[in-house]
Amino acid sequence: MQGTSYAGSYIVAECPLTAAQQLDLRNGYRLLPYAVTESLENTRRKLSVALWLLRQKPVRIALFGDAYCRSVYEMFTARHKKLPLTRRKSFGVALRDLDVKPANLFGGPRFELLRRKVRRARRLGYTFRRFDPQERLNEIVRVNGSTAIRQRRAIQPRYLDPVQVASYCAAPGAWYGVFDADQVLRGYCHTPMIGDCGLFSRILGDAESLNDGIMYLLVFETLGEMHKLLSQTGHPRWAMYDMFLGGSQGLRDFKHRCGFDPYRVTWHWHRDRSG
Numbered sequence: 001m002q003g004t005s006y007a008g009s010y011i012v013a014e015c016p017l018t019a020a021q022q023l024d025l026r027n028g029y030r031l032l033p034y035a036v037t038e039s040l041e042n043t044r045r046k047l048s049v050a051l052w053l054l055r056q057k058p059v060r061i062a063l064f065g066d067a068y069c070r071s072v073y074e075m076f077t078a079r080h081k082k083l084p085l086t087r088r089k090s091f092g093v094a095l096r097d098l099d100v101k102p103a104n105l106f107g108g109p110r111f112e113l114l115r116r117k118v119r120r121a122r123r124l125g126y127t128f129r130r131f132d133p134q135e136r137l138n139e140i141v142r143v144n145g146s147t148a149i150r151q152r153r154a155i156q157p158r159y160l161d162p163v164q165v166a167s168y169c170a171a172p173g174a175w176y177g178v179f180d181a182d183q184v185l186r187g188y189c190h191t192p193m194i195g196d197c198g199l200f201s202r203i204l205g206d207a208e209s210l211n212d213g214i215m216y217l218l219v220f221e222t223l224g225e226m227h228k229l230l231s232q233t234g235h236p237r238w239a240m241y242d243m244f245l246g247g248s249q250g251l252r253d254f255k256h257r258c259g260f261d262p263y264r265v266t267w268h269w270h271r272d273r274s275g
Contacts, residue, residue, distance in 0.1 A: 042249050049245060049262055053092060058264035061238055063195035064273035068172045072194045076267050089267070092245040094260040095238050096223065098198070098230050105227055106220065106259070114257050117213035118220050124212050125181035128221040131188075133169035136177070139185040141165050147207035151247050159204075173201065176222050178214045187214040189222055195270060198226040198236040219258045 063073045076089040098105075106115060133140060144159040158164040169175075173192025177185050187205035191198055200222075205215045219241075226239050241255050244262035 045249060045252075046245050049092065053262055053264055056264055058090070058266045059095070059238075060266045060268055061196050062268050062270040062273075063197060064270040065193070065195055066172070068192070069194045070269070072192070072199070073267060073269050087267075089243070090265050092243050092262045093265045094241040094244040094255050095263045095265070096241070096259045096261075097237070098223070098227050098239055099237050100227075102227065105223065111257070111259065114216050114220060117216035119213075121178070121213035121217040126178050126186065126212065126214055126217055128176065128178055128217055130225075131175055131177045131185070133175045133188075133190070134166070136185050136188075137162060137166055137169065140169070140188060143185060143188065143204055143206050146205075150204075151251060168202070171201075173199075174225070176218065176225065178205075178218045180209070186212075187218045189218055191222060191226070193229070193236055195273070196235045196237045198229070198239045200239070200241045203241075215254070216258070223259070 063069060063076075076087070078088045080086045080088050141160060141162055144155065144165070148155055158168075168190075171190070171192065173190055175188060175190050177189075178187040180186050185206075186209045187203075189203035190201045192201055193199075200219075203215075203218070205218070223239055226236060230236060239260075241258070241260050244252060244255065244260065
């Protein structure tokens with residue numbers, strides 16, 4: 001039976017390796033310290049955010065609506081699988097306060113990069129609009145499968161199976177998309193209104209078009225739509241983009257550039273405003 005033995009700082013297989021395999025092995029070990037350093041830095045940043053959150057008071061957000069909204073509320077307030085003393089969506093929620101003047105929604109130096117990315121996407125011919133997901137199922141599946149890895153994890157089968165995608169697309173809520181000059185869907189988000197919270201329930205982009213700024217354009221315009229809805233109906237006060245502590249540092253940076261910050265949240269079900 002063939003095994004492995006250790007020689008110096010490299011693992012050497014007892015079966016012969018090709019020159020290309022030996023090069024890959026050496027490069028992998030050379031990169032290992034950088035990977036470890038990146039992981040430690042990512043952990044350090046998460047701990048820093050967590051310690052800061054412990055000193056903050058939770059915001060109270062009222063959720064209300066139909067049975068779908070109630071199911072989301074119950075999911076948010078269920079016990080955390082790994083931390084049973086806490087609620088599932090209560091610590092480190094990525095929120096954006098929409099109760100600001102229109103000029104302040106994306107004004108100031110914090111949003112300089114976002115504004116530049118939005119201009120780039122528009123210059124390249126991308127446009128934003130609401131769309132019917134049932135009419136774009138094949139394009140949604142194509143966007144989902146444009147890369148096999150998202151956030152360093154393999155894409156889940158439910159994003160690639162047309163039947164499961166069609167079932168998800170039947171859920172309530174607005175769907176917004178970014179389209180290229182040929183009117184091909186390149187990025188989308190599903191944003192149900194759950195009482196006083198506009199939720200980015202699902203948001204994905206075509207991997208080949210990400211460098212064109214499509215996701216910045218998508219979030220920029222979608223938050224603008226939520227802000228208009230707030231001025232017209234009085235809600236949603238908050239936009240939510242899942243959790244701030246989850247995912248990669250790159251995703252946290254993206255959320256921050258779009259105006260999302262980590263919060264502690266107490267979710268409240270408002271019976272008087274529910275159907």
